[in-house]
Amino acid sequence: MSSPPVLILRAPGTNCDEETARAWELAGAAVEVHHVNRLLESPRLLDRFRVVTIPGGFSYGDDLGAGTILAARLTHALGDALTRFVEQGGLILGICNGFQVLVRTGLLPGPSTGVSATLTHNDVGHYVTRWVRLAVGPRPDSPWLTHLQDAILEIPSAHGEGKLVTTDPEGPQRLDQQRLVAFRYVDAQGQPTVAFPDNPNGSPRGIAGLIDPSGRVLGLMPHPERFILPYHHPLWTRRDPAGDHFPTPDGLRFFQAAVRAITSSPTT
Numbered sequence: 001m002s003s004p005p006v007l008i009l010r011a012p013g014t015n016c017d018e019e020t021a022r023a024w025e026l027a028g029a030a031v032e033v034h035h036v037n038r039l040l041e042s043p044r045l046l047d048r049f050r051v052v053t054i055p056g057g058f059s060y061g062d063d064l065g066a067g068t069i070l071a072a073r074l075t076h077a078l079g080d081a082l083t084r085f086v087e088q089g090g091l092i093l094g095i096c097n098g099f100q101v102l103v104r105t106g107l108l109p110g111p112s113t114g115v116s117a118t119l120t121h122n123d124v125g126h127y128v129t130r131w132v133r134l135a136v137g138p139r140p141d142s143p144w145l146t147h148l149q150d151a152i153l154e155i156p157s158a159h160g161e162g163k164l165v166t167t168d169p170e171g172p173q174r175l176d177q178q179r180l181v182a183f184r185y186v187d188a189q190g191q192p193t194v195a196f197p198d199n200p201n202g203s204p205r206g207i208a209g210l211i212d213p214s215g216r217v218l219g220l221m222p223h224p225e226r227f228i229l230p231y232h233h234p235l236w237t238r239r240d241p242a243g244d245h246f247p248t249p250d251g252l253r254f255f256q257a258a259v260r261a262i263t264s265s266p267t268t
């Protein structure tokens with residue numbers, strides 16, 4: 001599969017669909033952006049894609065909590081179809097608001113994990129926009145993470161409701177034990193942290209993203225699509241004054257790693 005087909009869903013209030021489409025295209029995917037109503041009218045639309053991406057933004061105005069209404073619409077009309085899509089090898093990616101949607105549908109961390117989670121208001125009590133460092137979880141089996149193992153990614157984040165909470169106080173530990181933590185906020189020494197500002201929301205164990213047991217459903221709070229060009233980085237001139245030796249931006253690296261995994265393993 002040379003250019004894996006990727007569906008990007010948008011809804012009222014979504015605001016990252018265009019840059020997410022561009023990120024997938026730069027990484028080599030074939031992208032279509034469709035309103036969620038189109039998918040609800042024709043669930044078989046899923047059959048045309050290998051990946052469904054739910055991008056960032058303020059879907060339905062974050063009413064009732066970020067991601068709640070879009071999650072309810074998807075669960076009510078597509079819950080079984082999305083589960084079947086994953087069971088048949090499809091991948092789902094939720095970025096920021098998309099991650100909030102995936103935890104509210106229950107697709108993350110996933111019904112078989114026995115852990116119920118959601119994302120709530122940042123400890124600091126307001127929206128936080130800043131660059132963060134992410135360590136990658138130990139899941140070489142996942143097409144999302146197999147080519148990012150041992151990496152530390154520098155990615156922008158921007159959200160008001162990014163703190164992971166679980167119904168079971170031991171939930172974060174159980175997520176770790178089941179290797180469901182896909183990304184973790186780390187400090188300048190690469191150590192997982194709950195401390196602001198390296199961890200912008202106070203998530204326990206530094207949890208910044210989750211992956212389901214299949215390895216095919218991924219959600220993360222930071223925005224890889226916002227760092228796909230060298231000069232997206234605030235210090236790019238210091239990192240490469242000539243502008244022609246800049247390493248691949250970490251956000252583009254994320255999408256390229258996924259395309260590489262999908263194209264090298266048709267049954268991913």
Ligand SMILES: NC(=O)CC[C@H](N)C(=O)O
Pocket residue numbers: 055056057058059062066095096097098127158159160161162
């Ligand atoms: N950038 C985003 O997707 C923001 C997600 C959500 N609206 C929040 O504020 O937490």
